[in-house]
């Protein structure tokens with residue numbers, strides 16, 4: 001199979017996306033439009049100027065512009081439009097199921113209520129299900145650069161929405177904010193029946209991955225790249241069939257890898273890790289799920305079987321029911 005054939009195969013496969021920050025799908029065109037609609041001042045005169053600002057040398061560089069960008073999101077309608085645009089775009093890549101992060105504290109700390117944000121998002125999720133059968137689950141993330149006490153306040157604000165929230169996650173500036181800082185609030189989330197996931201080993205050391213497993217009892221690990229520096233940890237992740245939500249274009253844009261040819265995805269698969277391919281913040285990192293598949297297929301010696309495994313892993317690692325997983329795995333076999 002040629003690389004072009006493999007890219008077409010990856011595009012055609014039914015897939016789940018498990019690592020997508022909805023605020024990171026805010027395209028420059030929508031950012032510009034919402035700034036005008038809501039009369040919000042932004043330091044850019046054009047869509048081209050916004051795009052030109054998307055050059056990062058590490059995670060914090062990106063986060064600074066990501067939090068600035070989300071400042072144009074003010075109303076329920078803004079969150080609806082944002083979410084609907086992502087779901088339509090993901091659908092074009094044959095994403096059949098998405099587990100979507102949102103950052104409530106990125107909104108509440110600038111005066112936009114938790115209810116405003118989540119109402120717009122869940123309305124779009126329901127509409128996508130009704131209109132084109134795409135399923136989605138919502139994961140609310142705690143910002144790890146803020147105190148645990150603030151995360152507890154966010155969990156309280158979520159109380160009336162627990163039937164629409166699948167789990168909690170942990171994102172933002174990793175180094176200096178280890179998972180141990182959030183052990184109590186993750187325990188409280190689990191007691192409410194929520195699933196748990198956490199970004200770990202993106203920039204942070206393997207110890208942070210150990211903490212995410214041992215102290216937060218995560219059901220899934222976001223990124224996890226630096227786990228590979230620790231052989232015992234790698235063996236444990238394989239044995240426990242822990243899903244890793246890997247984000248190749250994000251890793252390249254944030255300088256987690258020097259070049260796509262140096263990306264560890266193929267190594268992860270060869271080590272029997274349950275790796276998946278995801279877009280993280282597609283509007284900032286240059287592409288959606290199929291663009292991420294294309295980038296790794298072009299740069300790495302991935303086989304047809306590897307690509308199929310990645311698609312299967314995306315459903316196996318999802319929070320769908322066993323029956324729903326079986327149906328999606330069967331659909332993969334027909335491509």
Ligand SMILES: Nc1ncnc2[nH]cnc12
Pocket residue numbers: 021024059066171172173199202250280281
């Ligand atoms: N890749 C990432 N890592 C940490 N926090 C984030 N928030 C949005 N994208 C993120």
Ligand SMILES: [Zn+2]
Pocket residue numbers: 019021171199222280
């Ligand atoms: Zn992320």
